[in-house]
Amino acid sequence: MGVLDAFDKEQKEAALNATLVVFMADEAGRQQVIQALRQLNISDAYVAVGTINDLIDHLGKMERSPERLIVDISGLDKPLDALDQLADACDPSVTVYTVGEKNDVTLYRLLLQAGITDYRYKPLTVDALRLWLDDRDGYSVRQARSGKIIAVAGARGGVGATSVAGQLARELSAGGALRKVVFIDMDVFGGAGTTLMGMQSNHAMPEVLDSVANLDAQFLARVLTTTDDRMYTLGFNNAFDQPFQPEPGAVAAMLTALSQQFHYLVVDLPHAGGMVANEVYSRANFACLVSDTSVHAGRVLASLIGHVRGYGHDTVVHVVLNAVRPPVKAQVDPREFTKAVGHPVTVAIPYDGKFPALAEDLGEGMAKESQMAKAVARLARTLTGEVVDDDAGKGWIRRLFKRAA
Numbered sequence: 001m002g003v004l005d006a007f008d009k010e011q012k013e014a015a016l017n018a019t020l021v022v023f024m025a026d027e028a029g030r031q032q033v034i035q036a037l038r039q040l041n042i043s044d045a046y047v048a049v050g051t052i053n054d055l056i057d058h059l060g061k062m063e064r065s066p067e068r069l070i071v072d073i074s075g076l077d078k079p080l081d082a083l084d085q086l087a088d089a090c091d092p093s094v095t096v097y098t099v100g101e102k103n104d105v106t107l108y109r110l111l112l113q114a115g116i117t118d119y120r121y122k123p124l125t126v127d128a129l130r131l132w133l134d135d136r137d138g139y140s141v142r143q144a145r146s147g148k149i150i151a152v153a154g155a156r157g158g159v160g161a162t163s164v165a166g167q168l169a170r171e172l173s174a175g176g177a178l179r180k181v182v183f184i185d186m187d188v189f190g191g192a193g194t195t196l197m198g199m200q201s202n203h204a205m206p207e208v209l210d211s212v213a214n215l216d217a218q219f220l221a222r223v224l225t226t227t228d229d230r231m232y233t234l235g236f237n238n239a240f241d242q243p244f245q246p247e248p249g250a251v252a253a254m255l256t257a258l259s260q261q262f263h264y265l266v267v268d269l270p271h272a273g274g275m276v277a278n279e280v281y282s283r284a285n286f287a288c289l290v291s292d293t294s295v296h297a298g299r300v301l302a303s304l305i306g307h308v309r310g311y312g313h314d315t316v317v318h319v320v321l322n323a324v325r326p327p328v329k330a331q332v333d334p335r336e337f338t339k340a341v342g343h344p345v346t347v348a349i350p351y352d353g354k355f356p357a358l359a360e361d362l363g364e365g366m367a368k369e370s371q372m373a374k375a376v377a378r379l380a381r382t383l384t385g386e387v388v389d390d391d392a393g394k395g396w397i398r399r400l401f402k403r404a405a
C-alpha cells in the first residue's frame with residue numbers, strides 16, 4: 001500500500017475527531033500537505049479538498065473541536081468575510097492558519113490582526129508546517145484566541161443590570177448562527193437571570209468551579225442548561241443558609257477556561273464589588289456598568305469606573321444609562337451625566353414600559369419595538385465591533401479572535 005493509500009485509510013478515522021484539520025483548495029495542495037505531514041510523523045490529521053464553507057460544514061459534524069485548522073484561502077474574493085463566518089463556527093480556542101496564493105503584505109497584516117496565527121503562500125513546505133505544528137508552546141499559545149468576557153453590573157440595585165445582561169446575551173447569540181454564548185448569573189441564591197433567559201435555573205456553578213481543568217464541550221452540555229446548543233446558562237441555586245466562598249482565583253480561572261469554549265460570556269453581577277466581582281473584572285474584556293441618572297448612582301458609578309479600570313486587565317468600560325421608572329424629574333441629558341461621571345455614555349435606554357418585565361416573566365427576548373431591545377442591540381454591535389467609527393465595516397479584526405479590545 002502506498003503512502004497516500006495508507007493515509008486515505010486513516011482519514012476515515014480522523015475525519016470526525018482529528019486534532020488538526022486541513023482544507024486545501026485543490027488535490028495537488030492536499031497531496032503536498034499529506035506528504036509533509038508524513039515526513040513530520042503527524043497522523044492525527046484530516047486533510048480534505050474544499051472551501052471555507054466546506055470546512056464549516058465539516059466542523060459541524062465533528063465529534064469534538066480540533067485544536068488547529070489550516071485553510072486555503074486561494075481564489076476567495078473576500079477572505080476576511082469568509083474567515084469571519086469560520087470564527088463563529090469553531091470554538092474560540094482553535095488556532096487557525098491560512099495558506100494562499102498571494103505574497104501580499106497587506107493581506108498578511110489584516111489576517112494577523114484578525115486573529116489568524118499565520119499566513120503562508122503556497123506551496124506549503126515541510127518547514128512551514130513544522131514551524132506551525134511543532135512549536136506550539138512558544139508561538140501558538142502566545143497567540144491563543146479566546147471568547148470575550150463581558151461583565152454587567154449595576155451602580156446600585158434595581159437599575160436593570162440583569163435585564164440588560166439577558167437581552168445582550170440574546171443579541172450576541174442572534175448575531176451569528178454558530179456562535180456559542182453563555183449567560184452566567186453570579187447571584188448565589190439564584191437570580192432572575194435564567195428565568196429571563198427562558199430556562200430552568202441550574203446549580204451548575206459548584207461543579208464547574210470544581211472541574212475547571214476538564215471543561216470540555218461534553219461536560220458543559222451535561223451540566224449547563226441550553227435549549228438550542230448555542231445559548232447556555234450557568235448559575236447557582238444555593239439555599240439561603242448556604243453562602244458561596246470560592247477559593248481565591250477560582251472564579252477567574254473558571255472564566256478563562258470557559259472563554260475557550262464560548263464566543264461570548266455575559267456575566268451578570270448582583271454586586272458591583274467584592275471578591276467575585278473583582279475576579280470577573282480581572283478577566284473581563286468589557287464591563288457594562290448600568291446606572292440610572294440619580295445623584296447617588298452617578299457618584300457610585302464614578303468610583304466604580306476607576307475601580308474596574310484599576311484591575312490591571314485592559315477592560316473597556318461602557319456606561320449604560322437605563323430608566324427603570326417613568327421620569328419623575330426632567331430627563332438628565334446623557335451629556336450632562338457624562339460630564340458628571342467623567343466618562344461617555346455608550347447607550348441611554350429610556351423607560352420602556354411593560355417590555356422588560358414582560359420579557360422577564362415570559363422568558364422571551366424583548367419585542368422588536370422595545371426601546372431597550374433597540375438600545376441593547378446597539379450595545380451588542382459595539383461590543384462585537386460591528387458599529388465602528390470608520391467605514392471599514394463589520395470586521396473580523398475587531399471581533400472574536402482579537403484578544404482584549
Ligand SMILES: Nc1ncnc2c1ncn2[C@@H]1O[C@H](COP(=O)(O)OP(=O)(O)OP(=O)(O)O)[C@@H](O)[C@H]1O
Binds near residue numbers: 162164323349358
Ligand atoms: N428601561 C426599563 N423600562 C422599564 N422597566 C425596566 C427597564 N429596565 C428594567 N426594567 C424593570 O426593572 C426591574 C428591575 O430590573 P432588573 O432586575 O434587570 O434590575 P437589576 O439591576 O438586575 O436588579 P438587582 O439589583 O435586583 O439585581 C425589572 O422588573 C425590569 O423588568
Ligand SMILES: [Mg+2]
Binds near residue numbers: 161163191270
Ligand atoms: Mg440583577
